[in-house]
Amino acid sequence: MSLFFIVALPFFGALLPGLMNSAGRAATAGVTFTVSLAAFLGLLTNLPSVLAGEVVVARVDWMPLLGLNFSLMLDGLGFFFALLILGIGLLIIAYARHYLSRDDNMGQFFTYLLLFQGAMVGIVLSDNILLLLVFWELTSLSSFLLIGYWKHLPEGRQGARMALTVTGMGGLAMIGGMLILGQIVGSYDLSVILQQRDLIQADPMYVPALILILLGCFTKSAQFPFHFWLPHAMAAPTPVSAYLHSATMVKAGIFLMARMWPVLSGTPEWVMIVTSAGLITMVLGAVIGLFKHDLKALLAFSTVSHLGLITMLLGTGTAFGAMAAMFHILNHATFKAALFMSAGIIDHEAHTRDIRRLGGLRKLMPVTFVIASLAALSMAGIPLLNGFLSKEMMLEEAHHTVLFDTPWLVPGLATFGALFSAAYCFRLIGHVFFGPVRDDYPAKPHDPGAGLWLPPAILVSLVVLIGVAPFVAEPFVKLVTASVLGTAAEVPDAHFKIWHGFTPALYMSIIATIGGLVVLALFKPALRLWDAAPRPEAKVIFDAIVAAAVGLARKLILPLHNGAFTRYAAIGSVVIVAVGYHAWTTGTVAPQTRDMLPAGPVPIAGWLMLVVATIGLVFMHRNRFLSLILIGIVGLMVSVGFVFFSAPDLAMTQFTVEVVTIILLLLALNFLPNQTPIESSALRRARDIGVAVIGGLAAFGLSYHFMLRDAVATPISEFHLANSYKGGGGTNVVNVILVDFRGFDTYGEIIVLGIAALLIYALTETLLDGPVRARLLNRKPTHRRAGDEHPMMMVVLTRGIMPVVLMVGFYIFLRGHNDPGGGFIAGLIVSIAVVMQYMASGFGWASARLKYPYHGVIGAGVLIAGLTGIGAWFFGKPFLTSAFTYVRIPPFYKFELATAALFDLGVFLAVVGAVMLSLESFSRLARQATSGPSNEHPMDIDPSRDEDPQETSEKEAV
Amino acid sequence: MIAAQGLLDIALGVVFVTLVLGQFLSMVRLVMGPTSGDRILALDTMVINALGLVVVLGIKQGVQIYFEVSLLIAMLGFVSTVAMARFILRGDIIE
Numbered sequence A: 001m002s003l004f005f006i007v008a009l010p011f012f013g014a015l016l017p018g019l020m021n022s023a024g025r026a027a028t029a030g031v032t033f034t035v036s037l038a039a040f041l042g043l044l045t046n047l048p049s050v051l052a053g054e055v056v057v058a059r060v061d062w063m064p065l066l067g068l069n070f071s072l073m074l075d076g077l078g079f080f081f082a083l084l085i086l087g088i089g090l091l092i093i094a095y096a097r098h099y100l101s102r103d104d105n106m107g108q109f110f111t112y113l114l115l116f117q118g119a120m121v122g123i124v125l126s127d128n129i130l131l132l133l134v135f136w137e138l139t140s141l142s143s144f145l146l147i148g149y150w151k152h153l154p155e156g157r158q159g160a161r162m163a164l165t166v167t168g169m170g171g172l173a174m175i176g177g178m179l180i181l182g183q184i185v186g187s188y189d190l191s192v193i194l195q196q197r198d199l200i201q202a203d204p205m206y207v208p209a210l211i212l213i214l215l216g217c218f219t220k221s222a223q224f225p226f227h228f229w230l231p232h233a234m235a236a237p238t239p240v241s242a243y244l245h246s247a248t249m250v251k252a253g254i255f256l257m258a259r260m261w262p263v264l265s266g267t268p269e270w271v272m273i274v275t276s277a278g279l280i281t282m283v284l285g286a287v288i289g290l291f292k293h294d295l296k297a298l299l300a301f302s303t304v305s306h307l308g309l310i311t312m313l314l315g316t317g318t319a320f321g322a323m324a325a326m327f328h329i330l331n332h333a334t335f336k337a338a339l340f341m342s343a344g345i346i347d348h349e350a351h352t353r354d355i356r357r358l359g360g361l362r363k364l365m366p367v368t369f370v371i372a373s374l375a376a377l378s379m380a381g382i383p384l385l386n387g388f389l390s391k392e393m394m395l396e397e398a399h400h401t402v403l404f405d406t407p408w409l410v411p412g413l414a415t416f417g418a419l420f421s422a423a424y425c426f427r428l429i430g431h432v433f434f435g436p437v438r439d440d441y442p443a444k445p446h447d448p449g450a451g452l453w454l455p456p457a458i459l460v461s462l463v464v465l466i467g468v469a470p471f472v473a474e475p476f477v478k479l480v481t482a483s484v485l486g487t488a489a490e491v492p493d494a495h496f497k498i499w500h501g502f503t504p505a506l507y508m509s510i511i512a513t514i515g516g517l518v519v520l521a522l523f524k525p526a527l528r529l530w531d532a533a534p535r536p537e538a539k540v541i542f543d544a545i546v547a548a549a550v551g552l553a554r555k556l557i558l559p560l561h562n563g564a565f566t567r568y569a570a571i572g573s574v575v576i577v578a579v580g581y582h583a584w585t586t587g588t589v590a591p592q593t594r595d596m597l598p599a600g601p602v603p604i605a606g607w608l609m610l611v612v613a614t615i616g617l618v619f620m621h622r623n624r625f626l627s628l629i630l631i632g633i634v635g636l637m638v639s640v641g642f643v644f645f646s647a648p649d650l651a652m653t654q655f656t657v658e659v660v661t662i663i664l665l666l667l668a669l670n671f672l673p674n675q676t677p678i679e680s681s682a683l684r685r686a687r688d689i690g691v692a693v694i695g696g697l698a699a700f701g702l703s704y705h706f707m708l709r710d711a712v713a714t715p716i717s718e719f720h721l722a723n724s725y726k727g728g729g730g731t732n733v734v735n736v737i738l739v740d741f742r743g744f745d746t747y748g749e750i751i752v753l754g755i756a757a758l759l760i761y762a763l764t765e766t767l768l769d770g771p772v773r774a775r776l777l778n779r780k781p782t783h784r785r786a787g788d789e790h791p792m793m794m795v796v797l798t799r800g801i802m803p804v805v806l807m808v809g810f811y812i813f814l815r816g817h818n819d820p821g822g823g824f825i826a827g828l829i830v831s832i833a834v835v836m837q838y839m840a841s842g843f844g845w846a847s848a849r850l851k852y853p854y855h856g857v858i859g860a861g862v863l864i865a866g867l868t869g870i871g872a873w874f875f876g877k878p879f880l881t882s883a884f885t886y887v888r889i890p891p892f893y894k895f896e897l898a899t900a901a902l903f904d905l906g907v908f909l910a911v912v913g914a915v916m917l918s919l920e921s922f923s924r925l926a927r928q929a930t931s932g933p934s935n936e937h938p939m940d941i942d943p944s945r946d947e948d949p950q951e952t953s954e955k956e957a958v
Numbered sequence B: 001m002i003a004a005q006g007l008l009d010i011a012l013g014v015v016f017v018t019l020v021l022g023q024f025l026s027m028v029r030l031v032m033g034p035t036s037g038d039r040i041l042a043l044d045t046m047v048i049n050a051l052g053l054v055v056v057l058g059i060k061q062g063v064q065i066y067f068e069v070s071l072l073i074a075m076l077g078f079v080s081t082v083a084m085a086r087f088i089l090r091g092d093i094i095e
Helices: A003-013 A015-023 A025-044 A047-051 A076-099 A106-125 A129-147 A154-185 A197-202 A206-220 A229-235 A238-247 A249-259 A268-290 A295-316 A319-350 A366-380 A386-400 A409-432 A450-468 A474-485 A504-521 A523-532 A538-557 A565-586 A601-620 A624-644 A648-669 A682-707 A717-728 A733-741 A743-769 A772-777 A792-815 A823-841 A843-848 A854-875 A899-930 A949-957 B004-032 B036-061 B067-090
Strands: A056-063 A068-074 A884-887 A895-898
Touching (some): A003 A068, A068 A106, A076 A319, A129 A154, A129 A229, A154 A229, A154 A538, A238 A295, A249 A295, A319 A366, A319 A386, A319 A450, A319 A474, A366 A386, A409 A504, A504 A523, A565 A682, A601 A624, A743 A772, A743 A854, A895 A899
Antiparallel strands (some): A056 A068, A884 A895
16 A cells, blocks of 8 residues: 555544544444554555565655655654554554543544554654654644543643643754754755765764754653653553553654664764663663552653663664664563553553552452563563563663763663662562452452453563564564664674573673562662652642743733733834834935825815814714714725725725724624723823824825835736736736735635634623623613614615615626626625614514524635635646636627636625624624514514504413 | 816816815714714715715716715615614614
């Protein structure tokens, strides 16, 4: 199967569980399993070529100019990790099906899981480091969703946030490192980068790149000092822990180190940073893990410790170390996933994971006991289990590694870590399964159904198989190692054997095992010592750092960004004027090239009216209704001004927007006092007046200056005028700009418009759900209310004019391409026609006759516009390329058909929907306020009705 | 005999002056008030005058593309007046 499908399957499949949610739990899990299985089988079809040593590639140019290509490759390393991700993923899905309770939203869980799976597979198959970064971030995001899956648990939410913060910051650092790497090599393709070892290591930017990339790897793989997030992420459901935190996500960092091994490793910097980080993590994790009472916390720290072990092996920079690391990844994935699942079983059956409350489960849960013990013994490094083999190799490698010129440092610390590792494994077995059977378990423990124990059992059988017959795994591990090493080194000629003879590694292993037993025997005094010792609590430190960062950000931002519009306006005006003044004083001023135009009496009169209205507005703005009327004058004069300067399109838009705005503001004014109170001090107002006057004068000066001179650059309008008819098929340049030249802008704008309207709707709904509802219901009108609710004259008038207005709207819409008009104006016209009906016959009457919800209208508009744009793809053209043709259907004249008209239809619908949705939302608030009976008749007095409406309602009441 | 064009020019001049004067007086009424009803009515008169101005501008410049603007003003101009009147009378413009 093509690599594209393997990566794409989980992503597309992620839609299915959510859709299948109502079909039942078995169906949801089944479809998820099928998707994963398909990807898994697809991967296996590539096995023969991988075994033959080939590298399978698939490539599509995505953004070649940025060096970002959708190129995938599958070599031994990628195959190995993809196998782990998909194979263990299958087991996890089967396990999760039985683990999740009926209260959990299974569709959501599996959707997240598949998203995560797709992102992981994407990482390991990427052949482009930018693409890899995209998938890398996707794993951070999807793991955030998975860790925080139990949204009701504060630990889950906090753990998810912490994981996202740490891995997200690491991801940011890694982006920097990868970009440097790409700059050095001149290509972002991994296969190219991996060939350039000498070039990269000789570059002065090698060390920064290395540190940045390692930051990404260390945060993801929970290496010291970023190890603290992993235990907190254990608040996730156990299948998530088993999948993300044992087999997949935390291995992503290690995968990347292995991937970059041929070019980054081998330098002193690499050895020092990676080996010491790994070593510290390994020891630290093992020691902390021993003293954890939560079963999953213990396993989490043991994971941290083992990740440190693998990191250390990669850090040594030798081929043998890399091979040992690969082998241990395989072994760790098998036994750790099995252990996590066993922990989940115990939690599921005994309702606690606290080791102090467990014990004696050996007799009560024999199957779980066997599975967990085998896995734990493997982790402790007991012979005949796979953990022993890779640990021997680790100790062997540690024996040869010298750090800081101290030969005993690495082997000593490695043995120490292994000792504690053995100790916590023994503690796990001893304190959970052995000991007397207790009678105070929170629930009666017993072995679960096969659905829960079979997946870990399969993994444990692998543990035993590899442990007994290591030669089974040898060729595969060597194949993987070969692709890690690339051309940098030869695969070591060492065989995987249980018995190597009496080697130093064996002695170290024996010391560790016996030492582990001794530590367990001394556990109680050791625990007392541990509890007494002061330790830094990672979460407290993390929270303090985050709080400090937030505080700093507040201090920096709040003075500028405090939510008050006046402040933004003031800051904006001052800055713009200052910059403009700087430009004016330092730049060159071109001489005047144009003469003043004569001003006739009519423009002067219009100008005077504008001035009077604006000044009146400034002085009377505290009377809200009066200022609304004055705004009406300004709008009217501006519309006439547009006509005077030959811009009928603008005039029509301005006028219709004016009407809608007044209606909107009147609806809002209904809830506001008629007077604006004086809230700011005189000094402050004086300052604001100063800013306003300076801003106004500057705008005047700039316009005056600009209009007396020719533009510095050639105006783009020349291009628009020349190409509007030729290229866009329309003679109305304004409309062609909107739907063609700048169609993408328009598309974005109608989306924003729709979002704004939806927000108004959402806010209204929230208001009506909250305590405001009661206040609205109890609102009494401040004045005596006069007249009819639904006057007959208005009803008759608006009903009569409605078809006319719709007709005009339709006409304006159709002619828009060649004459003033278009979808936007038509949308406003039609909205006004509908609003008139609301005003005349009331909200209840109008909305009862409403067939389509306005949200749907907005959505349909955006969809139509988008689909029109996508349509261009089918003709091999870029998004939103327009086409037009002229047709002649007798008996009509020749007329034009343009895709731009379809796009304009989308604009039209979005405008109608957005305007109506926001107006409707506002009037819903008022509906709650009046709380009168909803009106079924269009008007209060209707001669054609026999009875008085008052009587009708009384009759109905009887 | 005055040429037709000359007559038109004179007529246009008179109409312009009348409309602008009307516009200005409406504005005075709007600022003076005294009641909100007066102001709404003044604004409505201004809308009508603006409609006239647009039509006359079209005639003067000899183009017909301004016609739709005046159509829109004529058709929809009353809506804001009605809305304001409803606001004064009932407080709530959509009941």
